[in-house]
Structure formats: structure tokens, C-alpha cells
Amino acid sequence: MIPGMATPVVLGLSAVIVAVTGEEPRLLTVGTSPVGLPSGQLDPEGDRTLERALRRWVREQTGIDLGYVEQLYSLGDRDRGPHQGERLVTVAYLALVREGPVPVQSGARWRDFYSFFPWEDFREGPPPALGSAVVPALEGWVAGAAEGAVGEARRERVQIMFGRRGSPWDVERVLERYELLFEAGLISEAGAPDGPVPGEPMALDHRRIAAQALGRLRGKLRYRPVVFELLPPTFTLGRLQRVVEALSGVRLHSQNFRRLVGKGGLVEPTGEVDASTGGRPAAVYRFRREVLRERPAPGVGLPGMRTSG
Amino acid sequence: MIPGMATPVVLGLSAVIVAVTGEEPRLLTVGTSPVGLPSGQLDPEGDRTLERALRRWVREQTGIDLGYVEQLYSLGDRDRGPHQGERLVTVAYLALVREGPVPVQSGARWRDFYSFFPWEDFREGPPPALGSAVVPALEGWVAGAAEGAVGEARRERVQIMFGRRGSPWDVERVLERYELLFEAGLISEAGAPDGPVPGEPMALDHRRIAAQALGRLRGKLRYRPVVFELLPPTFTLGRLQRVVEALSGVRLHSQNFRRLVGKGGLVEPTGEVDASTGGRPAAVYRFRREVLRERPAPGVGLPGMRTSG
DNA sequence: TCTCCTTCTACTCCATCTGAGCATAACCCT
DNA sequence: AGGGTTATGCTCAGATGGAGTAGAAGGAGA
Incomplete structure (x- = not known):
């Protein structure tokens, strides 16, 4: 960064690209150790819209032409970018594609969505990871609160988000659960080694973005016919x-x-x-x-x- | 803009601040002819998060300390900024405040929300503006389609969004209705004189942002206890x-x-x-x-x- | 071929929820 | 006292959603 110049804003774009193959939900990733979401940045002169910029980047990185695309959220915390001297603000998108076009070149790969969020898959009953790792770790966090009021607040949040003590499990609260785990220090972002809670890490805050995408998608299933974007x-x-x-x-x-x-x-x-x-x-x-x-x-x-x- | 330098990205922040006074929903506006939403831009070095930047700007412009705040959408089309030589990307927020703190200084003013969207208020039966102006104008637009297929597509959209011919009126589709009206050329953005459809104009694309906020808020009422943010x-x-x-x-x-x-x-x-x-x-x-x-x-x-x- | 297993499909039952209306209560004003 | 207004309780029918029973139609293997 040139001294005396204002810190430039860089507008990033990231895509959570979802497909379903057979019985498994898939997430398209790029890179390795940790993997990340297909991402790029806006060309302020060339790209007419943010969504077009996203489609361009995804095509370049994975060879996929996106169909259904919907904006998710924008992230702009000061410390989240990989580079000093610039302010990275990222607009995240959710995209749905039909199964099949497994990208070959370019290192892009489909991965099991639940490998990043093992505690979110209840299809075979309560996920083993939930009872054996997640809940005990959360209970430790609750017990670790110094004051009573803080502990009570933590207990209530765990109860609501993770459906303890009779509260229902709300499948849509993926992001809130993820954030709670993160806040409790049970998950490390930015590809650091795993905390006590299982699940593959992702680059930067990409795993958080993926969590939000899953929650949004689950919610949208209910009131928009989006499933059909994933089917022939x-x-x-x-x-x-x-x-x-x-x-x-x-x-x-x-x-x-x-x-x-x-x-x-x-x-x-x-x-x-x-x-x-x-x-x-x-x-x-x-x-x-x-x-x-x-x-x-x-x-x-x-x-x-x-x-x- | 300095020749040879890349076009800088400017990150804008806008807030749709809603209150309810008595029986009327209110929108906080700044400026006049046309009015606009409280807006500012991110200080890439000073503002730790986007939301904090928003709160700072709103406080400076209107004297209001926001409570409930939620991110709405990010807009980044190339032609939307007021200035040449920079790319304005705006993150829009929805904020809910309790009635009462009418801002005095600073020119900020509460306005009736429905003065911008007269066709959205069904409390006293179908809004007069809907039957007398909006629907006829839309029918003209449908009839104006050259080809049959285009006309049919237009007709279907009007039917779905405006509840014609037995389709239900979905109170949440505020944005989709606004966009349809805009696409049909019945509404002019950026404060140009009114088209055939009534409703106050707003600066830039602020009216579109407000439309999205109203739709989101209506939807959220259904599944989150957000009303209480507006009540004592x-x-x-x-x-x-x-x-x-x-x-x-x-x-x-x-x-x-x-x-x-x-x-x-x-x-x-x-x-x-x-x-x-x-x-x-x-x-x-x-x-x-x-x-x-x-x-x-x-x-x-x-x-x-x-x-x- | 016969039997078992699997998936697909049609119904039934019942608790709950939703929309709509009737009726009454408790205040104010004239 | 009578009429108007808002608040509140209750009933009823139809729609909705969760759960179970049962049969149909294929394949695999004895």
C-alpha cells in the first residue's frame, strides 16, 4: 500500500454452488488444504453487474455456467481479508445446478456438503458427532462461563439452537449453530486445525458462508420451488x-x-x-x-x- | 479520475429505517425533491464492520441510534452511482425503531411509507390507485408486446404479482411488483417526474431498496417476533x-x-x-x-x- | 416357479390449525 | 339511559399435517 493513500476497497465475490448427486448434497470447492469456495473479484470497469461478475469467475475457475443464482449476504469485517492494505468486502451467492457436470480441469471438485457440517445431517437419526462431540463441547462452554447470568444466556442459546431440553431442532438455523460453535471456540476458521468439533475446515470465512447458504436453501425449499433447479x-x-x-x-x-x-x-x-x-x-x-x-x-x-x- | 488508474470501488451503505406511529408505517428519509434514504460510505480503515459503519452514518445524519438492524441486499450495477469514475456498491440495511424519536435537526423526516407505494396498502380495501392507474397501465404494457409469446409472459407475470384473474395477492412480493412496474416503464427511478403510476419518487434506486425492505419485513413478521422492535x-x-x-x-x-x-x-x-x-x-x-x-x-x-x- | 424384499401408491384416521361469525363485556359520550 | 366503540370469549366447519394400514408391481434368489 502506498503511504498516504486511502486503503482501497476490493469487492470480492464468492459462490456456494450446490448440487445433489443421488442421495448426497454436494458443494463445489476449489483448491486444497483447506478447500475454498469459487471466488473472484469485481472488475469495476468491465463487469456490468455483480451477478455477471460472479458468473464470469465461476466459469473461469470451474468451467460451469451457473443457472439459478441468488444473493446471500455481504461480509465486510476489517480483519477478514487475506491481504494487508486493502479492505475486502465480499458478496456471497448461492447457486443451484443439476447433478452431472463434474468439472474436470481446474481443480474444482464436488464434495459432500455434510463433511463440513456433520452435525446437520439427521437423515439416519441424530448425527453421531452431535452427541459425542458437539454437545459435550458446548456444555463445557456453558459451564465455563464465570458469572451466572452469562452462563444462563449461553445455556439458553445452546438450548434454542441445538434443540436441547425439549426445544425443537430447527433445520434452518444452520448459520446460527455455526456461529455459536465458532463463538464458543469449538471451530476454527481459516483452515486452522480442527477444534473439538468435527468437520472439514475451509479457507477464510468460507465455511461460514456455506453454512449460511445451507440454512437459506433449507428455508427456501419451504416456500419456493427451488428443488427443481437441482433435478432434471x-x-x-x-x-x-x-x-x-x-x-x-x-x-x-x-x-x-x-x-x-x-x-x-x-x-x-x-x-x-x-x-x-x-x-x-x-x-x-x-x-x-x-x-x-x-x-x-x-x-x-x-x-x-x-x-x- | 486519474487516467491510467483503475476505477476505485466505493462501498456505500443505506438504511431503510422503519417505525410505526399510531396506525401508519413510517420511513425515515433525508433530503428533499427527491427524498432519499440515510446513506454514507464505508471508511475502509476506520469502520470495523459494515454494520458499525451504517450505525455511525445514521447517527450522524439523523441523530438516531439504531437498535434492530438486518442486512437486506447489495446493489452494484455499473450505472447506478451518482459519480463517474468510481464504482458504487451499496449494502442496504433494514432497521426497526420504536415510534417517538422524531428527529429534529438535520432535515431527516418521517414519511408515510405508503406514500411511496400507494398500491401496497389494502387496509381499506383495494387501493384506489391500483384499479384506476396501476392495473390499466400494466394492461397497456401487456397489450403492447409485439409477439404473442412475450405478451403471454407479461400477462402471466402481471397475474402472479398483482393477483389478477383469481391469483392471490401476496403481500410479501413488494419488490417483485415494484420491479415489474419499473420494467414496464411505469415508474421512473432517480427522482424523475412520475410515470402513470402514482407514488412519491426517491433518489437513485432508493425506492427499490425501500420496496425490498417492506417485502422482507412483511415476510419476517410471519416467522420472527420482529414486531416487538417497533413497540414499547x-x-x-x-x-x-x-x-x-x-x-x-x-x-x-x-x-x-x-x-x-x-x-x-x-x-x-x-x-x-x-x-x-x-x-x-x-x-x-x-x-x-x-x-x-x-x-x-x-x-x-x-x-x-x-x-x- | 414361488417367495421374499423393495419401492411405489392409495386410503383412512385424527389432532390441530385457520377462517369466520355470534355474543358479551366494559368503557365513553350525548 | 341509550348508542357507539373497542375488547374479549366461544363455537363451528373446513383445511392441513402427521402417522399408520394395505395393496400393487417390480426384481432377486431359492
Whole structure:
């Protein structure tokens, strides 16, 4: 940095690119040890919009042309950039792509999303990491509070975010859980060696961004038909359900699920059947666009959370 | 701009500051003809976080110390800044404050939120501006499409966003309606004289930011107890209801509303009564914090929008 | 071929939630 | 005292969501 000149602002762009392969949610990463999110920076003269700049960078780094893209959040804390003498403000995006186009060159790689957040996957019951590592570590943090009031506040936050003592587990609070773990010193950002809590690290604050993306995506499933961005044009209801389960991290009652999306007008049968599913051949469906005209908030509806009340 | 030097990025911050006075939702504005949102820019060296920078600017411009603040969106299109030779990227925030502290000095002023979006207020039935100006103008735009496919797409968007032909009116789609009006050329940004559609203009793209804020706030009412940020610590249910109505722009069934917030555990009676409401004295309530532990998404629940389905 | 296993699909049951209306209470004003 | 206004309690029907039972239709293996 030139002395006497103001610190320049650098506008960074990062993308959380999600796909679902089979039953697994995937996250596109670049680099190694630690991995990171595809990222670049705005060309203040060349890029007409932030989103275009993001698409350009992702194409260059991974060879993928993004479809559905949505802005997530902007991060601008003073100490978060890798370089001195500049202020890095990053606009993070969530992107959804269909499975398949595994990038080859460029070192970009699909990774299991839950390898970064093992405590978020309840599909096979409570994650082992939760009871064996996360909860004990959090309890230690609560007990470690000097004053009573601080301890009580910590206890309440743990209870709410991690569903202890009868509080429900809210699948959408991914970011809040991550931040709580971070605040408790149980997770180290910026690729430092793991704390007591398991999960792969990521570069800079990328893991935090990924956590926010997962939470947002889980929430959006509920009231916008975003799942279909991750699926081919036609699919079976079983496949649709497995994608929703992969993202939400919980199992769904399949009879109710099919009633929900069918009667709800979200999908319609194409008339074909797919016999490759194992048991009885499944009817093939497609997304029913007209639902957008009929219902204000068409989504798939996750369990345990009525509208309000 | 110095030739040969890269265009610098300037990071702007803007705040949509909302209060409710009596029955009216208010927006804090600065300047005149057109008015604008309180705004400033990041000091890359001095401001530790974006949010702190925002609070600093708002305090300087309006004398208000913000309480609840939440990030809305970042805007960075190339042509949006007022100055040549720099790239203005703005991070917009939504802030909620309690009624009362009307700023005096500094030219900041509270204004009726709906003076900028007259078509969004359904409390007294469909807004006159909607049927007399907005819909006819939109129909002209639809009819003006050259090709059939384009016209059909326009018609569908109008139907969905403005609840025509049996589609429901979704109170949360404030931004999408605004963008549709803008795209149709019915609204002029940057304080140009009004188009065919009524509503006060604002500086730059501030009106768009305000539209997004209102939509976000309406949505958030449903699943987070944000209303209480706008109310004193204790209040009557009638007052609570009027605040929700002011923001959502629709009337609620008061018996059901009281059942919802009461049985839902959102509020609890203090034991006092308030006889100043006109008719029968009303019981005074307070927000019940414990609800955060009990329910994943505590909110007030607006009509016409079940969870999913 | 027959049996078992798997997945897909159709229904039923029931608790809860939501929307709407009826009725009453308790204050003010004229 | 009567009428107007706001507050509050209660009922009822229809919609919604969670959970279970049962049968259909394929494949794998005995």
C-alpha cells in the first residue's frame, strides 16, 4: 500500500454452488488444504453487474455456467481479508445446478456438503458427532462461563439452537449453530486445525458462508420451488423426495410427501414410468409451472414447523 | 479520475429505517425533491464492520441510534452511482425503531411509507390507485408486446404479482411488483417526474431498496417476533394488531389474531389495563421471550398463506 | 416357479390449525 | 339511559399435517 493513500476497497465475490448427486448434497470447492469456495473479484470497469461478475469467475475457475443464482449476504469485517492494505468486502451467492457436470480441469471438485457440517445431517437419526462431540463441547462452554447470568444466556442459546431440553431442532438455523460453535471456540476458521468439533475446515470465512447458504436453501425449499433447479426436467417422486431430504437433512414420510406435492399442484405426471428404481416402477413427473399462478408460496414443506401461530 | 488508474470501488451503505406511529408505517428519509434514504460510505480503515459503519452514518445524519438492524441486499450495477469514475456498491440495511424519536435537526423526516407505494396498502380495501392507474397501465404494457409469446409472459407475470384473474395477492412480493412496474416503464427511478403510476419518487434506486425492505419485513413478521422492535415493552393487543396491519397492509380478524398470539405463547398479560383505547379497557401485554425456546418460527402469521402444501 | 424384499401408491384416521361469525363485556359520550 | 366503540370469549366447519394400514408391481434368489 502506498503511504498516504486511502486503503482501497476490493469487492470480492464468492459462490456456494450446490448440487445433489443421488442421495448426497454436494458443494463445489476449489483448491486444497483447506478447500475454498469459487471466488473472484469485481472488475469495476468491465463487469456490468455483480451477478455477471460472479458468473464470469465461476466459469473461469470451474468451467460451469451457473443457472439459478441468488444473493446471500455481504461480509465486510476489517480483519477478514487475506491481504494487508486493502479492505475486502465480499458478496456471497448461492447457486443451484443439476447433478452431472463434474468439472474436470481446474481443480474444482464436488464434495459432500455434510463433511463440513456433520452435525446437520439427521437423515439416519441424530448425527453421531452431535452427541459425542458437539454437545459435550458446548456444555463445557456453558459451564465455563464465570458469572451466572452469562452462563444462563449461553445455556439458553445452546438450548434454542441445538434443540436441547425439549426445544425443537430447527433445520434452518444452520448459520446460527455455526456461529455459536465458532463463538464458543469449538471451530476454527481459516483452515486452522480442527477444534473439538468435527468437520472439514475451509479457507477464510468460507465455511461460514456455506453454512449460511445451507440454512437459506433449507428455508427456501419451504416456500419456493427451488428443488427443481437441482433435478432434471422429469423425475420420480422418490427422487424428488430424496433430494429434499438430502438438503433438509431429515427424513420425510413418503406417503404424505407425495400427497403434499401432488395435491398441492406442484408436480404433474408425464404418463411415463421409470422401472429403474428397484421396487415397483415409479410414475414420472414434471414440475407444474402453473402452480406459481395459483399459490403464493409453493414449496415442499418440511416437518415440524407450521406457518406461525 | 486519474487516467491510467483503475476505477476505485466505493462501498456505500443505506438504511431503510422503519417505525410505526399510531396506525401508519413510517420511513425515515433525508433530503428533499427527491427524498432519499440515510446513506454514507464505508471508511475502509476506520469502520470495523459494515454494520458499525451504517450505525455511525445514521447517527450522524439523523441523530438516531439504531437498535434492530438486518442486512437486506447489495446493489452494484455499473450505472447506478451518482459519480463517474468510481464504482458504487451499496449494502442496504433494514432497521426497526420504536415510534417517538422524531428527529429534529438535520432535515431527516418521517414519511408515510405508503406514500411511496400507494398500491401496497389494502387496509381499506383495494387501493384506489391500483384499479384506476396501476392495473390499466400494466394492461397497456401487456397489450403492447409485439409477439404473442412475450405478451403471454407479461400477462402471466402481471397475474402472479398483482393477483389478477383469481391469483392471490401476496403481500410479501413488494419488490417483485415494484420491479415489474419499473420494467414496464411505469415508474421512473432517480427522482424523475412520475410515470402513470402514482407514488412519491426517491433518489437513485432508493425506492427499490425501500420496496425490498417492506417485502422482507412483511415476510419476517410471519416467522420472527420482529414486531416487538417497533413497540414499547408493554402494549395492548389492539395496538399490536394495528402495527402488524400497518406493515402487512391488510386487515386481520381481531378475534383470531388475539387467539394466535395468546395461545401461541408470543405474549403474556402484565395484569395492567389500559383504559385509553376508546371502548372497553384493554389488557396490557408484554412479549414473552420464552417462546424462542419453544417454537422454531414464532411470528404473527399473516392470512392467505399456509405453510406450503 | 414361488417367495421374499423393495419401492411405489392409495386410503383412512385424527389432532390441530385457520377462517369466520355470534355474543358479551366494559368503557365513553350525548 | 341509550348508542357507539373497542375488547374479549366461544363455537363451528373446513383445511392441513402427521402417522399408520394395505395393496400393487417390480426384481432377486431359492
